[in-house]
Amino acid sequence: MAILKIARMGHPVLLRRAEPVADPTAPEVRRLVADMIETMEDAGGAGLAAPQVHVPLRLFVFRVPAHRATGDLDDVPGGVSVLINPTVELLGDDVRPRWEGCLSIPGMRAAVPRHWRIRYAGVDAEGQPIAREATGFHANVVQHEYDHLDGILYPMRVTDFSTFGFTEELDRVAQAQYAAKVAAETGQGA
Numbered sequence: 001m002a003i004l005k006i007a008r009m010g011h012p013v014l015l016r017r018a019e020p021v022a023d024p025t026a027p028e029v030r031r032l033v034a035d036m037i038e039t040m041e042d043a044g045g046a047g048l049a050a051p052q053v054h055v056p057l058r059l060f061v062f063r064v065p066a067h068r069a070t071g072d073l074d075d076v077p078g079g080v081s082v083l084i085n086p087t088v089e090l091l092g093d094d095v096r097p098r099w100e101g102c103l104s105i106p107g108m109r110a111a112v113p114r115h116w117r118i119r120y121a122g123v124d125a126e127g128q129p130i131a132r133e134a135t136g137f138h139a140n141v142v143q144h145e146y147d148h149l150d151g152i153l154y155p156m157r158v159t160d161f162s163t164f165g166f167t168e169e170l171d172r173v174a175q176a177q178y179a180a181k182v183a184a185e186t187g188q189g190a
C-alpha cells in the first residue's frame, strides 16, 4: 500500500475524460483501489477518483461519514465503497445547493447545485455488481466523484460564486453568524 500524489486543479489529467477499466478484477486495479483508499483516508477526504491520482480510469472510492449523512433512508454512514465503470442516473428535479470541497482544490469550498436523489451502478473490486439509490450526501459525493471521470471539477458547476471561498474564512463567517443567532435567541450579548 502506498499514499499517492494527488493532482491539483490546473493539472490536465483532471480535465480529460477517463477510460473504462478493462478488467475490474485485475491485480493492478486491486492495488490501485487499495492505494486510493489509503490516500483518501490520509487526506481526510470522503471521496477520491482515479484521475485525481494521475490515473485516467473510470473508478472512484468514497464513503459517507457520520457527520455528513443526512439520516435519510438512502444516506446512511458506512464504510468505503469502490465503484468501477459507474453509471449515474439523476432522479426527479429536486436540486439543492450542497457544500463541496475537493482534495484537488485544497482549502476551498462552494455551494454546488446537485440532485438530491440519484441511482447509480457499477462493479466493485471483486467484479460484483453494485446498484443503489442514494440521497443527500451519499448522492452528492457520487455525483462529485463521477464528474471527475468526465473531467469536471466542482467550480465548473457553481452557480452562486458568492459561496466560493476559503474554508477557513467561510467557517469563520459561519461561526460568527451562529454566535449572533444564539445571542439573539437567548437575549444575551455576544
Ligand code: NI
Pocket: 101, 102, 103, 104, 144, 148
Ligand atoms: Ni473532487
